[in-house]
Amino acid sequence: MKNLKIVRLCAVIGAACLALVGCASGADDSPGAKGASNGGTSSSYERIQFDKKEPLRIGYSVYDLQNPYWQSYSAGVQAAAKEKGVEAVIVDQKSDQSAQVSGSLDLVNQGVSALVITPVQPDALPASIDAAHAAKIPVIVADIGAVGDYDAYLLSNNYEGGVVAAKYLMEQLASVEGKHKVGVIELHPGSVVGEQRVAGFKETLAGNDAFEVVASLDGNDTVDGGFSAAQDMLSANPDLAAIYAANDDSAIGAQRALETAKKSTANGFVLIGFDGSKGALDLIQKGLMTATIAQDPYGQGRKAVEIALDFLAGKSPAYDDEAQRTIYFPVELVDSKNIAQFQVSRAEQK
Structure with a gap:
């Protein structure tokens, strides 16, 4: 019986390894x-x-x-x-x-x-x-x-995270007159997590005529990729009002691009990431990033x-x-208003 179990296990492993080839x-x-x-x-x-x-x-x-x-x-x-x-x-x-x-x-x-x-x-x-x-x-x-x-x-709930980000952006710029240009930094092609986060954001924002997504670029999930994508957006749209990044590394890169372009969240620019990473939380505390959608x-x-x-x-x-x-x-939006409480709750998990 033991030998039979071993044979079956080896067969399953072999099948799985063949599946991995493709x-x-x-x-x-x-x-x-x-x-x-x-x-x-x-x-x-x-x-x-x-x-x-x-x-x-x-x-x-x-x-x-x-x-x-x-x-x-x-x-x-x-x-x-x-x-x-x-x-x-x-x-x-x-x-x-x-x-x-x-x-x-x-x-x-x-x-x-x-x-x-x-x-x-x-x-x-x-x-x-x-x-x-x-x-x-x-x-x-x-x-x-x-x-x-x-x-x-x-x-x-990645799609809902995008929805939350869009609603938050609309609230942040509700008192600012005019049409607001928005840039989106996507995850790499084929990443369904990125597709859902972006879809929730774009579909929610589409219902508000005061907002227009003028650029949606691949940030390759990295700080460098986010920097490059944000630079391209800001170069083509000097009056860009906000960037939503589908992960925090891309948002961190975007923040560096904002500095290069002499823009900042302190002057009304809205920068939102997704993940709740330490790097993003540090930027929010310093007033250099507006918010992140935190996973748990x-x-x-x-x-x-x-x-x-x-x-x-x-x-x-x-x-x-x-x-x-x-x-x-559930995911949770974290900004300067609730970051202290959020960090206490996360510290209690350890």
Whole structure:
């Protein structure tokens, strides 16, 4: 029996590795990557009866623990597991696609009660999911993207974050007369998280005739890319009134471009980022950036454990999108008015 299990495991690993050959290089370039909906689900999905193994253990295959975001996510998983009297087994995949496939399958082979995965490459998920389901283990996909017959997909509400940013911008410039030109810095092509953040922003802003998006450029997700994109926008539109960046690194780059152009948020320019990173929070405190849409990786890690325990108790989680088995986690706008309170709340998570 043991030999048969090993043969099956090797077969699954082999299939997964073959699948990786055709994967895109970007971690979130798949149809389901960080989007509001996911094109990678299977219409054949059927909920199975999961085994509540004893002792209860939650396995978390995490993208990369060198990244502060995933450090916080992992801390949330561990904190929630400890509170519930459950063991958390954390495996760092170090941004390695093949390591994630084998690492996730190793957690299944160890007999974890539930599996949480932040995939390096979503297209490689089905092999791990199939192996987990064969062992009657529920699978919660934690951000990045979801493909296959996963049981739940948990991610930030990226589209709503864009909506919040647009409404905030309109409030900031409501008392300023005239038409306001706006620039948008996108994430790299194929990033569905970026597409959703930008769509929420643009579609909301389109309902207000006082605002016009005059440029929407790729910032390549980086500080340098944001700097370059913002420079181009400001050069073509010296009267630009605001920039919305789909991540904080691009916003930080845009702030440097503002300095070069002798513009600043102190003089009424509105600069909004997305993520809630330390660099962006520092700029907000210094009065050099207007706001950021903050995600909550720690809270999401805690939520992932709650979802896993619901499955093991025979309950379904409250899906926001039942067809895609997706659960959205709230985002929060942070500006100079609430940054002190925000930082206290985040410090309490540690």
